Amino acid sequence: MSTNEFSPGVAADAADVAEGSWGDEAEAVELTADDVLADVRSTARAMVRAGCCTFEQVLGRALELAALADDAPSAGSVERVVRHEWDVRAAALAQADPAASDHVRVERAFAALGREGVAARLGFSCCRECGEAELREVLPDGGAYALVTQPDLEQLAAGRLVVRCGVLRADEARAEAAVRDVVGRVVAALTEQGLDARADGRTVVVHVREWAKPLPAAA
Known part of the structure; x- marks a missing residue:
């Protein structure tokens, strides 16, 4: 046929x-x-x-x-x-023993970063874009930040925490180097607290073993 x-x-x-x-x-x-x-x-x-x-x-x-x-x-x-x-x-x-929780070490590292001039925030805003918008209201041009958003915290069950790093309104020619500097400082601060932290582009990935952060208020 x-x-x-x-x-x-x-x-x-x-x-x-x-x-x-x-x-x-x-x-x-x-x-x-x-x-x-x-x-x-x-x-x-x-x-x-x-x-x-x-x-x-x-x-x-x-x-x-x-x-x-x-x-x-x-x-x-x-x-x-x-x-x-x-x-x-x-x-x-x-x-649980709060002192054994990794949230204590993260908060100590963030406090140290704050003393160095890096705006470090845990559970801050609904996303990176909104977080940056809020930080622009309080940080000058070139201000460095390290933030963990609410959605990032909701992924803790996977055993890791993502810290998003950046510099606000940085000069384009220096932006990449400035962000690398912030990432390096964040890794150093977290590592100093005994955490397993590794750079991943513009973010830092932290291995979380135990997270026992107290609830913020009684219901």
């Missing part, structure tokens, strides 16, 4: 394939309220573990996340999930 001849079998097979493909693309995954609560629980657990947000801040974030779903769980259900994660973390911290 030539390639131009019509074959009913081939046509039928092609139609079946096409129909199956369209069906797969059209199939939508519907999230239930329980699915949404599972996401809320995961986010709340990460935020609470970081130890930089109050109960109200965690709850506010959880409610915002839940509201994005078509089948949104009730506010009461969301609050119960957040309360559970908060109480579980509080109980665990009651048995």
Whole structure:
């Protein structure tokens, strides 16, 4: 049979394939309220573990996340999930030794950087861009910074902390060298506190063994 001849079998097979493909693309995954609560629980657990947000801040974030779903769980259900994660973390911290926590060493390193003129912030802002915008209000041109954002802290379960380094409004010709200098100073400060810290471009990656930062306030 030539390639131009019509074959009913081939046509039928092609139609079946096409129909199956369209069906797969059209199939939508519907999230239930329980699915949404599972996401809320995961986010709340990460935020609470970081130890930089109050109960109200965690709850506010959880409610915002839940509201994005078509089948949104009730506010009461969301609050119960957040309360559970908060109480579980509080109980665990009651048995922990804060002095053995890496957050103490990070805070000491950041305090030392502050004395050297580097604005070091832990759990600062929702992202690097917003953090830089806030720092521009208090730092002069060329001001150096090292910050860990809230989303960065929420990744602590992976056993690492990312410190984002930079220089505000630096002269373009000197910007790269200035940032390298800040990165080097951050690595040195963290290493001096006994932490495993390594430069990674404009960031510093810190290996975290234990994080037992106390909750900022009782709920």
